[in-house]
Amino acid sequence: MVRFSVLFAALATLASRVVVATPIAERQTGCTLTWNGSTITGYADGSEGVCRYTVRYGTANRWTDSVATTSLGTTNALPPSCPQISASAGNPLSAATQSEDCLYITLYVPADATATSHQPVLAWLHGGAYTFGSDSAAGFDGAGLAANGGIIVAAIQYRLGVLGNIPPTVAPSGTDPNFALRDVLLAINTLRARHNDFYGDNSLITLGGQDSGASIIRALWGVSGAVGKFSSMILQSDPLSYGFASTATTNSLATLLASQPALSGSTLTTFANWQALPVSTLIAAQNTLVNTASATIAGLPITGAIRPTWGGTTLPQDPTRLLISNPSSLAISPASVPLLITNTKNEAGSAIQYLWSTPITLNATRYSNVLGALLGSTRATTLLASGSPYALPTTDSTGDIMRQTLERTIADGAWRCPARTLANAYAAAGGTVYVGEWTKGVTYPTNAVGSGAYCTGGAVCHSDDIYPLFQSAPSPSGTTLLLEEEVSNVWTNFVNVLPVGSWSTFTGTTGVTGTNVHAIGNGTIGACPSSYWGSTVQWDWQIYTS
Numbered sequence: 001m002v003r004f005s006v007l008f009a010a011l012a013t014l015a016s017r018v019v020v021a022t023p024i025a026e027r028q029t030g031c032t033l034t035w036n037g038s039t040i041t042g043y044a045d046g047s048e049g050v051c052r053y054t055v056r057y058g059t060a061n062r063w064t065d066s067v068a069t070t071s072l073g074t075t076n077a078l079p080p081s082c083p084q085i086s087a088s089a090g091n092p093l094s095a096a097t098q099s100e101d102c103l104y105i106t107l108y109v110p111a112d113a114t115a116t117s118h119q120p121v122l123a124w125l126h127g128g129a130y131t132f133g134s135d136s137a138a139g140f141d142g143a144g145l146a147a148n149g150g151i152i153v154a155a156i157q158y159r160l161g162v163l164g165n166i167p168p169t170v171a172p173s174g175t176d177p178n179f180a181l182r183d184v185l186l187a188i189n190t191l192r193a194r195h196n197d198f199y200g201d202n203s204l205i206t207l208g209g210q211d212s213g214a215s216i217i218r219a220l221w222g223v224s225g226a227v228g229k230f231s232s233m234i235l236q237s238d239p240l241s242y243g244f245a246s247t248a249t250t251n252s253l254a255t256l257l258a259s260q261p262a263l264s265g266s267t268l269t270t271f272a273n274w275q276a277l278p279v280s281t282l283i284a285a286q287n288t289l290v291n292t293a294s295a296t297i298a299g300l301p302i303t304g305a306i307r308p309t310w311g312g313t314t315l316p317q318d319p320t321r322l323l324i325s326n327p328s329s330l331a332i333s334p335a336s337v338p339l340l341i342t343n344t345k346n347e348a349g350s351a352i353q354y355l356w357s358t359p360i361t362l363n364a365t366r367y368s369n370v371l372g373a374l375l376g377s378t379r380a381t382t383l384l385a386s387g388s389p390y391a392l393p394t395t396d397s398t399g400d401i402m403r404q405t406l407e408r409t410i411a412d413g414a415w416r417c418p419a420r421t422l423a424n425a426y427a428a429a430g431g432t433v434y435v436g437e438w439t440k441g442v443t444y445p446t447n448a449v450g451s452g453a454y455c456t457g458g459a460v461c462h463s464d465d466i467y468p469l470f471q472s473a474p475s476p477s478g479t480t481l482l483l484e485e486e487v488s489n490v491w492t493n494f495v496n497v498l499p500v501g502s503w504s505t506f507t508g509t510t511g512v513t514g515t516n517v518h519a520i521g522n523g524t525i526g527a528c529p530s531s532y533w534g535s536t537v538q539w540d541w542q543i544y545t546s
């Protein structure tokens, strides 16, 4: 926080409730809180002037609802991650330790916060396609943002993969499999109940997330239990063309799960059999499931087979579709919760990075095969037959123009253009909405692959917003420092429900081509052709409605 004296001066003039960090010497020396009557000790991040506390918010038997707990676990270390591919197998989004006992919140509290200071709270949901990620993922250290913004960052873990979303067909959960969604609700309710204990302001809780973490927040638009629980929302890089799974789709996935090779030697007649399976066996089955399911089940996003399910009690209808067709029937009224929605400039670079990292020369056949795998043959055919900017380049000896066209096509179709359409709908329904596009970023470890790769060569790929958001880039300087400063300013103001600097709110259809979309990091932002996405080429949630 000592990095941004100019920023602090600017923030201090904005509102008295923005608490300016004091020099470290004046801060409390220890990191202790009284949590529901018990004294807990956290980890003192002296360099940032922040106390980090980890608290267990719930416990759950496998494929049953989580319940609140008074047993908080170890509070001065990061929690075990929920089961997923292991860190030792090359997954940078997991802690070294994993456990099904993973329902924790990691709190980053400015050390000068007190019982009377009531800091605003950014409750954060990590991404990872619903199957990866944790509070220990690279860059997810909330200390820098907490210190620079004078806010509390509360990172929430929730169950992942089949354990959080796809119970076996014999499970008693029936048509309402959304354990992960209900974990998040329990975590939010815990933050609300205990806000005085960690010096948080109950009336200023922003729920933010990236990737599938943002998608979970979008799902909460349709969840009645989420109403009135938070004051604003931040969706970063939500793949907004994807809807949620119908009950029929989730049932098909549950059936397909049972037929995975990893489970072939197991007796799985009863729910108790499934609950007793070694978790490593389940994760092995999940890995083949997510890689193969889209070949046999229609409408699964190739990068996110496992998702929340609509059609049951928790999430009766797909809220994405409701926002467009019948916004007044959403559980959360857009008029009541401001929304900040961002995409990175080159979202799709991460997904198709392999086309750069190995010297594959694209040709027309391979191009249409990749496009068909990503979007299905109907949409691929329409896109290939369309004019600029998605037409297949005719002369391209190195494949560079083809790669860039492919990246633009997927970035527009899955992220940029639905973000602007949904922002329009949110504004039309009375909501305050800000839209940003990251034109600069810091390469995330999952994007730093191969030689001569696209994302390390200046593109701003999916997840390249994580380090600047959390102010966690190693040794920031120059552009990175300016970017962190801009982000800290805008995000902190938004969490405080203050005007967001020079940003204008997003209104009207002109926004589709770029007006009122703010470039985070300056430079030019991408435009969406008008009346193309959502009509000539439809989004998943328009096509897969049952």
Ligand SMILES: *[C@@H]1O[C@H](CO)[C@@H](O)[C@H](O)[C@H]1NC(C)=O
Binding pocket: 036, 037, 068, 069, 070, 193
């Ligand atoms: C607080 O602790 C008491 C027992 O000491 C427990 O009954 C209660 O459920 C706890 N409340 C929360 C919100 O954890």
Ligand SMILES: *[C@@H]1O[C@H](CO)[C@@H](O)[C@H](O)[C@H]1NC(C)=O
Binding pocket: 361, 362, 363, 364, 365, 366
């Ligand atoms: C196109 O690329 C594919 C895959 O790299 C290759 O098998 C095929 O021979 C190529 N076709 C032409 C006409 O070069």
Ligand SMILES: *[C@@H]1O[C@H](CO)[C@@H](O)[C@H](O)[C@H]1NC(C)=O
Binding pocket: 440, 479, 482, 483, 486, 520, 521, 522
């Ligand atoms: C963007 O431009 C503004 C105005 O010139 C400047 O203050 C800011 O630092 C720039 N941001 C970045 C990331 O370069």
